[in-house]
Structures are given as C-alpha cells and as structure tokens.
Amino acid sequence: MAAILTISDLRKSYEGGFEALKGVSLDIDEGEILALLGPNGAGKTTLISTVCGITTPTSGSVKVGGHCILTDFRAARALIGLVPQEINLEPFEKVINSVRFSRGLFGKPRNEPLIEDILKKLSLWDKRNAQVKELSGGMKRRVLIAKALAHEPRVLFLDEPTAGVDVELRKDMWDVVRELKGNGVTIILTTHYIEEAEAIADRVGVIADGQILLVKDKDELMAQLGKKQLCVHLSAPITEVPASLAEHDLALSEAGDALIYTYDTKADRTGITALLNDVASAGLVLADVSTRQSSLEDIFVGLVSGEKS
Ligand SMILES: Nc1ncnc2c1ncn2[C@@H]1O[C@H](COP(=O)(O)OP(=O)(O)OP(=O)(O)O)[C@@H](O)[C@H]1O
Numbered sequence: 001m002a003a004i005l006t007i008s009d010l011r012k013s014y015e016g017g018f019e020a021l022k023g024v025s026l027d028i029d030e031g032e033i034l035a036l037l038g039p040n041g042a043g044k045t046t047l048i049s050t051v052c053g054i055t056t057p058t059s060g061s062v063k064v065g066g067h068c069i070l071t072d073f074r075a076a077r078a079l080i081g082l083v084p085q086e087i088n089l090e091p092f093e094k095v096i097n098s099v100r101f102s103r104g105l106f107g108k109p110r111n112e113p114l115i116e117d118i119l120k121k122l123s124l125w126d127k128r129n130a131q132v133k134e135l136s137g138g139m140k141r142r143v144l145i146a147k148a149l150a151h152e153p154r155v156l157f158l159d160e161p162t163a164g165v166d167v168e169l170r171k172d173m174w175d176v177v178r179e180l181k182g183n184g185v186t187i188i189l190t191t192h193y194i195e196e197a198e199a200i201a202d203r204v205g206v207i208a209d210g211q212i213l214l215v216k217d218k219d220e221l222m223a224q225l226g227k228k229q230l231c232v233h234l235s236a237p238i239t240e241v242p243a244s245l246a247e248h249d250l251a252l253s254e255a256g257d258a259l260i261y262t263y264d265t266k267a268d269r270t271g272i273t274a275l276l277n278d279v280a281s282a283g284l285v286l287a288d289v290s291t292r293q294s295s296l297e298d299i300f301v302g303l304v305s306g307e308k309s
Pocket residue numbers: 014015018020038039040041042043044045046047
C-alpha cells in the first residue's frame with residue numbers, strides 16, 4: 001500500500017539546543033491506524049506538531065500525500081486533521097458553529113450535510129445547539145475530533161485522545177476511531193495506554209528520547225505475546241542444564257534454581273508434558289511450577305529501559 005505520510009530523518013532542536021527529535025523516519029500507509037507509544041517527554045507531541053507545521057523542523061523532511069510540509073505547506077496541511085491533547089474550545093460557542101468554523105479556516109465552502117454527518121457519527125447531533133461549556137469532558141473530546149474532521153482530512157492525528165477518559169468512554173472513542181478508518185481516514189494516535197494500542201492499532205511504534213525504537217505490525221507483536229514461559233522451580237539448585245534435557249531449549253535462572261521454558265500458547269503441542277517427564281527422568285526434584293505471559297507492556301518497558309541504560 002502507498003505511503004500517505006513520509007517522515008525522513010526528522011530532527012528538532014528547541015531553543016537552548018535540546019534535541020527533542022533525533023532523526024525520526026517513518027512511513028505511514030493510507031488507511032492504517034498507527035499507535036505511537038512513548039513515555040513522557042519522548043517527543044510524541046513534538047513529532048505531531050512538526051508534521052502539522054506548528055513547529056519548524058531543524059532538518060529532515062515530511063511529505064503528506066506527496067506535498068512537502070515546508071515548501072507546499074497549504075496543500076500538505078489541508079490533508080491533515082489534528083486533535084490536540086489539550087481541550088482548547090471556546091466555551092460559549094455552539095457545537096455546530098464551532099465545527100463549521102473549523103471547516104471555514106481551511107477555505108472550504110459550507111457543506112451542511114457533511115457537518116451533519118460528522119456530528120451524527122460522533123453522537124453529537126443532539127447536542128449541536130448546546131454551548132461547549134455544557135458538555136461533558138468526553139463530549140468535548142468528540143467536538144475536538146469533529147472540528148479536526150470538518151475540512152475532510154485524509155490523515156488524522158490524535159494526541160492522547162483518551163487521556164483522563166473513563167473506561168467506557170475510552171471504548172466508545174475506539175469505536176469512533178475504527179469507524180473513521182472504515183471511512184478511509186489514516187490515523188496516527190499517541191497514547192500512554194498499552195491496551196489502547198492493542199485494541200485498535202494496525203501497527204505500533206515505540207518512541208523514546210526522540211528516537212523511534214520499533215515500528216511493528218500489531219499482529220506480529222501479538223504473536224510475540226502468544227509466547228508464555230513455564231518456570232520449573234527446583235528443590236536444589238544446579239549449575240547447568242542436564243544434557244538429557246538439551247532438546248527442550250531451556251534456560252537456567254541466574255540462581256540455578258529454576259528451568260525456564262518458553263513456548264507458544266497457540267501451537268498444537270506445547271511440549272510441557274514431555275518436558276516435565278524428562279525433568280523427572282533427569283533426577284531433578286520439582287519444588288513448584290509457575291507460568292508467566294509476556295505482554296506488550298513487557299516489550300515496551302524493556303525497549304524503553306534498554307534505551308536509557
Ligand atoms: N517549546 C519547547 N522548548 C523546549 N523544550 C521543549 C519544548 N517543547 C517540548 N520540549 C521538550 O522536548 C521533549 C519532548 O517533549 P514532547 O512534548 O514532544 O514529549 P511527549 O512525548 O509528547 O510527552 P508527553 O507524553 O508528556 O506529552 C521534552 O523533554 C520537552 O521538555
């Protein structure tokens with residue numbers, strides 16, 4: 001599939017010399033949902049602000065639908081919708097006027113059926129004549145999305161769309177994002193919530209300290225999640241894995257008191273029965289067994305802490 005957004009070796013140093021982006025390169029395919037995970041201060045907002053033309057890059061390039069964000073800004077920006085992290089709405093404005101206004105900012109002609117459609121899809125139609133200040137926090141977030149969609153962008157950035165939102169509303173928001181994707185919108189969202197990336201992303205990117213550490217298909221990551229570890233605790237420590245257990249591909253814990261067996265939960269045969277039989281035949285006495293599932297969170301924490309060390 002063709003890339004709708006191409007970011008090449010993007011660098012951003014703020015005044016004072018702090019380098020918030022250290023050569024970020026990323027291709028985003030039309031119609032995908034990419035979740036960008038990263039700790040506080042990783043550079044997520046800087047990356048979005050640079051792509052949206054709010055911040056000027058120090059070097060590197062960004063192309064949206066083939067238009068360069070620096071030399072062809074208006075054409076590039078017209079293809080982008082931005083839902084910011086902060087709720088920055090005019091409290092006394094009526095919902096529908098606020099959305100109409102956003103469309104007008106891009107010089108697009110009035111299109112009432114479109115505005116109606118957007119408000120209906122976001123379950124805001126009943127509230128169209130309410131003032132923004134009368135809305136709940138979750139509804140205000142929906143208004144931000146409606147405003148970002150009013151000029152019919154092809155790429156939508158959502159900067160922490162569900163920060164501080166309760167579990168039910170978060171799931172609602174995920175449905176909205178999936179529906180937008182169904183309408184052909186490409187979505188890039190930043191999040192601290194790993195389960196959010198698990199729930200809706202096609203690809204997951206991890207950013208830390210201004211660098212992309214990983215971009216991977218979510219299903220591939222989930223296949224990694226399918227891996228489970230069986231820990232066979234021994235009643236007495238050993239110094240090495242007995243030769244008779246070599247075929248099981250075991251690791252020995254640092255203290256020598258546990259054998260660690262990694263297996264695929266989705267495989268037809270996990271090999272656990274044979275392993276436990278062979279452990280007994282090798283004369284080892286079991287003190288206990290336990291299992292542990294690796295998660296996207298483990299992968300994320302491992303990557304980010306590896307970066308810091
Ligand atoms: N205007 C600025 N001037 C100087 N430094 C800045 C500026 N804006 C951001 N930074 C710094 O750049 C780094 C990246 O910040 P950014 O807001 O992009 O991170 P983030 O990943 O979005 O974090 P969070 O998850 O907390 O929103 C941080 O160290 C931040 O302090």
